[in-house]
Amino acid sequence: MTYRNPPTTPRKSATFDDYTLSEIRRAAATGIYDIRGGGAKRKLPHFDDLLVLGASISRYPLEGYRERCDTSVVLGSRYAKKPIELKIPITIAGMSFGSLSGPAKEALGRGATLAGTSTTTGDGGMTEEERGHSKVLVYQYLPSRYGMNPRDLRRADAIEVVVGQGAKPGGGGMLLGQKISDRVAEMRTLPKGIDQRSASRHPDWTGPDDLEIKILELREITDWEKPIYVKVGGARPYYDTALAVKSGADVVVIDGMQGGTAATQEVFIENVGQPTLACIRPAVQALQDLGMHRKVQLIVSGGIRNGADVAKALALGVDAVSIGTAALVALGDNDPRWEADYNELGTTAGAYDDWHEGRDPAGITTQDPELMQRVDPIAAGRRLANYLKVMTLEAQTIARACGKNSLHNLEPEDLVALTIEAAAMAGVPLAGTNWIPGKNGF
Numbered sequence: 311m312t313y314r315n316p317p318t319t320p321r322k323s324a325t326f327d328d329y330t331l332s333e334i335r336r337a338a339a340t341g342i343y344d345i346r347g348g349g350a351k352r353k354l355p356h357f358d359d360l361l362v363l364g365a366s367i368s369r370y371p372l373e374g375y376r377e378r379c380d381t382s383v384v385l386g387s388r389y390a391k392k393p394i395e396l397k398i399p400i401t402i403a404g405m406s407f408g409s410l411s412g413p414a415k416e417a418l419g420r421g422a423t424l425a426g427t428s429t430t431t432g433d434g435g436m437t438e439e440e441r442g443h444s445k446v447l448v449y450q451y452l453p454s455r456y457g458m459n460p461r462d463l464r465r466a467d468a469i470e471v472v473v474g475q476g477a478k479p480g481g482g483g484m485l486l487g488q489k490i491s492d493r494v495a496e497m498r499t500l501p502k503g504i505d506q507r508s509a510s511r512h513p514d515w516t517g518p519d520d521l522e523i524k525i526l527e528l529r530e531i532t533d534w535e536k537p538i539y540v541k542v543g544g545a546r547p548y549y550d551t552a553l554a555v556k557s558g559a560d561v562v563v564i565d566g567m568q569g570g571t572a573a574t575q576e577v578f579i580e581n582v583g584q585p586t587l588a589c590i591r592p593a594v595q596a597l598q599d600l601g602m603h604r605k606v607q608l609i610v611s612g613g614i615r616n617g618a619d620v621a622k623a624l625a626l627g628v629d630a631v632s633i634g635t636a637a638l639v640a641l642g643d644n645d646p647r648w649e650a651d652y653n654e655l656g657t658t659a660g661a662y663d664d665w666h667e668g669r670d671p672a673g674i675t676t677q678d679p680e681l682m683q684r685v686d687p688i689a690a691g692r693r694l695a696n697y698l699k700v701m702t703l704e705a706q707t708i709a710r711a712c713g714k715n716s717l718h719n720l721e722p723e724d725l726v727a728l729t730i731e732a733a734a735m736a737g738v739p740l741a742g743t744n745w746i747p748g749k750n751g752f
């Protein structure tokens with residue numbers, strides 16, 4: 311007689327979950343790796359793992375309706391003759407023209423300007439839409455040098471030397487042929503319709519000593535007027551911050567692994583780099599060790615969504631944050647109103663990430679002349695400005711509750727962590743204790 315197990319509820323493996331199984335099948339069927347846009351989708355320690363304490367007997371709160379809470383920030387006060395003054399400490403991150411449509415770039419410029427902040431170019435150069443509608447525009451100087459020219463360096467208000475991105479530290483960009491229109495091809499001086507892979511490292515320097523020379527060159531071209539930012543992906547934030555400062559940066563930008571990208575290998579997005587939360591404390595520590603905290607400003611990005619995230623990042627010692635994905639959502643990306651179109655692409659609003667394919671129903675991550683008409687730059691810009699305003703008000707609400715008359719007076723003492731991991735990464739006590747795991751060593 312053969313023994314048979316009595317029936318039980320079928321149990322799926324946590325290791326080989328449905329998504330993993332479908333990826334194995336997809337790889338087996340196609341022989342190519344998956345490329346997508348967006349940031350890491352797996353659950354990672356994040357700002358949600360921190361809580362703000364608020365005032366109590368030892369702290370005195372400010373009244374929201376009559377007491378000021380300053381939100382302005384100055385970026386580039388170290389060397390630049392013309393530092394940047396922003397009304398809010400939330401900037402728009404660099405997103406390439408090519409990955410984004412012209413109307414989307416215009417909308418970003420309009421929204422940022424209405425809100426009193428800056429926007430940033432990206433791989434592929436500066437567009438007139440963006441320069442024309444951005445009061446403050448940061449010009450990216452990237453490994454690919456696509457679309458780079460000295461005239462545009464001088465037309466910018468600041469320069470951001472991109473060493474890496476949080477979604478792909480050490481990796482280069484991708485722009486697939488579908489999105490290489492005549493205009494994109496011309497700006498990049500590359501052929502139309504052919505997949506482009508941007509370089510992962512700068513062609514003319516290999517390390518911090520060369521970076522110092524490059525920064526000096528950029529300062530000379532721009533008459534020492536423009537602040538020079540250095541942007542790195544969140545990999546080794548302590549040393550990268552220290553080396554960027556040594557190389558002469560005015561501003562250090564750290565992009566954590568939740569940071570969005572236009573197109574990168576899925577395996578890269580989910581497995582390379584450190585969570586945004588884990589990058590902040592080492593970067594601030596590096597600035598403090600060099601006596602440069604608040605002299606060289608620190609901008610952090612990667613998964614910033616609301617005013618609470620802003621307040622928590624600032625409390626940890628950051629001067630400003632930067633947003634990419636959230637800004638695109640404010641413009642209309644992944645909006646349920648296009649659900650039928652998302653379904654046709656085999657996905658759903660909220661999950662659409664095939665930004666490299668150029669078929670974005672919302673008209674944002676596309677070069678398709680018809681689809682991009684779906685973005686009304688004026689209305690979308692207004693939505694972005696509204697969103698930035700709400701984030702700022704939220705951050706102010708939190709700061710006032712902590713008794714702070716400036717967002718920049720928030721401090722680590724205003725925070726506790728919900729998990730041991732977040733406590734160790736952020737360097738704040740675990741809630742209900744005075745224990746900071748791993749204090750004095752990271």
Ligand SMILES: Cc1cc2nc3c(=O)[nH]c(=O)nc-3n(C[C@H](O)[C@H](O)[C@H](O)COP(=O)(O)O)c2cc1C
Pocket residue numbers: 347348349403404405406409410431432433450472474475476541565568569570571572611612613614632633634635636665675
């Ligand atoms: C569509 C898209 C295009 C991007 N293009 C660039 C780029 O050209 N250069 C760059 O440094 N970063 C680029 N990034 C990364 C952003 O500058 C930023 O680091 C990231 O989006 C921040 O994370 P968040 O999207 O979670 O806010 C891009 C991001 C997105 C979403």
